[in-house]
Amino acid sequence: MDVRTIVGTNVRRYRGEAGLSQEGLAELMGVDRAYVSGLELGRRNPTILTLWHTAMALKIRPSELLEFEGPLF
Template identity: 55%
Template sequence: MVSIVGMDIRAIFGGNLRRFRKAAGLSQDALAVRMGVDRAHVSSMERGLQNVTLLTIWAASEALAIQPARLLE
């Protein structure tokens, strides 16, 4: 399992995804539409249950109008 300072990278990504989504005033449904996925997938990512791909990170960053690296900080 990959970790950064003892925290699972999936949890880091998920927490950041949720934080930026809420800051943008988007529901999980709205973010899912922007990303071209379903709401359950967004929920699963936010809970740190998904091993996301680079393309998913890119789609999320585009949907949220942020740099991809911000999702992994």
């Protein structure tokens, strides 16, 4: 399991639920659209501060961006 893929999948899902485009989320976060796209594709390794800003923009708890189905080990 790659945590970057987990976060990317969750960002895409919550962004959809919030009815936001990638452009819209990027604007809320103060980054460009390409960053959001890379994040959703699991190609970014954001810091916890960036993860926090992403969660605030999506109006969800930051821990929700790290949730995944299935066992830990």
